[in-house]
Amino acid sequence: MIKLGFVYLLAGLMFASFAVFSALDRGNRKRLGNTAFWALVAVSFLAGDRLGDLGNGVLVLGLALLAGLGLLGRSAPVTTSPEERLALSERFGNQLFVPALLLPLVVAIGVLALKPVQFGGVHLMDPKQATLISLALAVLIALAVALVLLRQPPAAPLQEGRRLADTVGWAALLPQFLAALGAVFALAGVGAQIGHLVTTYLPVDTRLAAVAVYCVGMAGFTMLMGNAFAAFPVLTGGVAIPILINHFGGNPAVIASIGMLSGFCGTLMTPLAANFNLVPPALLEIPDRYSVIKAQVPTGLLMLLVNTVLMYVLAFRQ
Amino acid sequence: MLILLGVAVIVVGFAIRLNPLLVVVLAAMTSGWFAGLSPLQVIAAFGKAFNENRFVSTAYLVLPLVGVWERAGLRERAAAIVSGLRGVSVGRLLVSYMVFRQVTTAVGLMPIAGQAQTIRPIVAPMAEAAAEARDGPPDQETRYAIRAMAAATDNVAVFFSEDIFVAMGSVLLMVGFLTSAKIVLDPIHLSVWAIPTALAAFAIHATRLMLFDRRLRRRPAP
Numbered sequence: 285m286i287k288l289g290f291v292y293l294l295a296g297l298m299f300a301s302f303a304v305f306s307a308l309d310r311g312n313r314k315r316l317g318n319t320a321f322w323a324l325v326a327v328s329f330l331a332g333d334r335l336g337d338l339g340n341g342v343l344v345l346g347l348a349l350l351a352g353l354g355l356l357g358r359s360a361p362v363t364t365s366p367e368e369r370l371a372l373s374e375r376f377g378n379q380l381f382v383p384a385l386l387l388p389l390v391v392a393i394g395v396l397a398l399k400p401v402q403f404g405g406v407h408l409m410d411p412k413q414a415t416l417i418s419l420a421l422a423v424l425i426a427l428a429v430a431l432v433l434l435r436q437p438p439a440a441p442l443q444e445g446r447r448l449a450d451t452v453g454w455a456a457l458l459p460q461f462l463a464a465l466g467a468v469f470a471l472a473g474v475g476a477q478i479g480h481l482v483t484t485y486l487p488v489d490t491r492l493a494a495v496a497v498y499c500v501g502m503a504g505f506t507m508l509m510g511n512a513f514a515a516f517p518v519l520t521g522g523v524a525i526p527i528l529i530n531h532f533g534g535n536p537a538v539i540a541s542i543g544m545l546s547g548f549c550g551t552l553m554t555p556l557a558a559n560f561n562l563v564p565p566a567l568l569e570i571p572d573r574y575s576v577i578k579a580q581v582p583t584g585l586l587m588l589l590v591n592t593v594l595m596y597v598l599a600f601r602q
Numbered sequence: 603m604l605i606l607l608g609v610a611v612i613v614v615g616f617a618i619r620l621n622p623l624l625v626v627v628l629a630a631m632t633s634g635w636f637a638g639l640s641p642l643q644v645i646a647a648f649g650k651a652f653n654e655n656r657f658v659s660t661a662y663l664v665l666p667l668v669g670v671w672e673r674a675g676l677r678e679r680a681a682a683i684v685s686g687l688r689g690v691s692v693g694r695l696l697v698s699y700m701v702f703r704q705v706t707t708a709v710g711l712m713p714i715a716g717q718a719q720t721i722r723p724i725v726a727p728m729a730e731a732a733a734e735a736r737d738g739p740p741d742q743e744t745r746y747a748i749r750a751m752a753a754a755t756d757n758v759a760v761f762f763s764e765d766i767f768v769a770m771g772s773v774l775l776m777v778g779f780l781t782s783a784k785i786v787l788d789p790i791h792l793s794v795w796a797i798p799t800a801l802a803a804f805a806i807h808a809t810r811l812m813l814f815d816r817r818l819r820r821r822p823a824p
Contacts, residue, residue: 340650454623463658464651478609558622590806
């Protein structure tokens with residue numbers, strides 16, 4: 285059975301190669317910073333389970349200090365020039381889309397067809413991790429095809445991967461940092477405290493007010509925690525079940541479903557959802573870190589209003 | 603109450619644009635301190651959670667592949683295709699992408715596209731080429747605005763369609779939580795009630811994209 289460990293091994297080797305190529309990159313004045321940063325990420329993936337909790341914590345502090353002290357530079361891996369790319373794009377034409385479409389195709393096959401496959405009662409891949417494993421397999425297959433079909437040098441994937449990783453820089457690790465912060469907040473009882481404030485001090489005595497408190501609360505709480513999954517149990521347990529469902533007799537399926545989607549409105553508007561909102565500007569080389577959030581805020585606010593109205597209209601029909 | 607200072611650290615730290623990795627560690631320290639944990643305990647708890655959440659960063663496995671596509675000219679090819687289309691615009695292109703993304707996500711194919719493997723190498727260059735084909739080469743600020751809108755469209759499409767797929771993590775989380783509160787329901791009901799929001803999201807965001815087109819047209823000539 286292919287497990288998550290396989291994906292971690294691949295990721296660890298990839299980041300280790302970024303570290304090695306960074307060390308050899310004389311075009312980057314801060315190459316030692318990049319080397320140390322990607323090496324720590326590689327260690328986390330390859331040996332994280334053997335470091336112990338405190339060991340992992342020290343590793344995280346190292347990453348934060350390297351980033352916070354500005355020790356990472358922008359690398360200059362050898363790649364093709366804009367003129368060469370234009371010429372290549374004309375030469376290969378639509379062949380370029382073969383590996384580009386192979387990735388989603390193999391992921392789709394993995395998720396839909398390979399997930400249930402078993403040999404003698406053993407799954408081909410861990411069903412709980414089928415998406416990540418499919419993605420890793422798809423990357424390997426599409427890379428092999430791309431290297432042959434597009435006649436790319438064998439070191440290209442690692443050098444090009446490093447070029448993009450350095451484009452994103454420390455922001456690449458922010459989603460994982462925030463996920464860990466969520467766990468520490470849960471341990472400290474931050475979510476429970478905010479939920480207590482919401483349910484104690486906000487008006488929930490009319491049906492409309494209670495719907496608004498739940499929907500806006502889901503969005504606001506999600507913005508503070510970076511994740512609707514953290515907000516859902518607190519506000520559904522605190523507002524939706526006792527008041528909307530038990531007291532006002534609302535339909536639980538409508539309330540839960542639209543409540544979660546109200547939380548997603550908050551996800552569109554918070555820097556704490558870094559993988560959706562802060563990594564893309566880095567990937568797209570937009571200088572304003574908050575540009576994607578700014579593009580999403582109008583949709584997020586309008587959708588929050590729509591969700592509130594939808595819940596009020598749909599949840600209490602007899 | 604004082605444990606909420608961790609949230610305040612995040613808000614202030616992000617607002618004054620300190621390095622977010624440092625801000626996150628400081629926020630964890632602050633909330634942990636007021637919850638009665640020693641700094642070493644917080645570091646260990648943070649390290650443990652960091653290790654358990656490594657799957658979050660496995661998404662970067664696509665970077666070598668995307669880099670190879672780009673090295674061979676995929677972005678230029680994607681742009682060239684759009685330049686050759688008649689009647690193309692940023693809004694129409696992104697509305698089409700949104701339809702594709704919402705429909706595939708609703709049937710469980712959310713992982714086939716994404717910011718790194720689709721928006722950066724294909725959709726963003728196409729959108730910039732669409733603006734250029736209609737209104738001439740955009741200035742740098744306009745290019746940034748177009749890229750941000752492309753990234754936003756992917757997020758909006760995914761967020762408001764994913765719950766239509768029954769086996770999505772958030773649907774299963776809702777079922778699990780409601781079951782623990784003695785409310786038993788079939789996940790399909792949660793999925794069905796996600797459909798009105800998905801339709802509304804399309805109407806609202808597609809309208810915004812068409813208005814974005816008009817704003818691009820009205821911008822002053824360079």
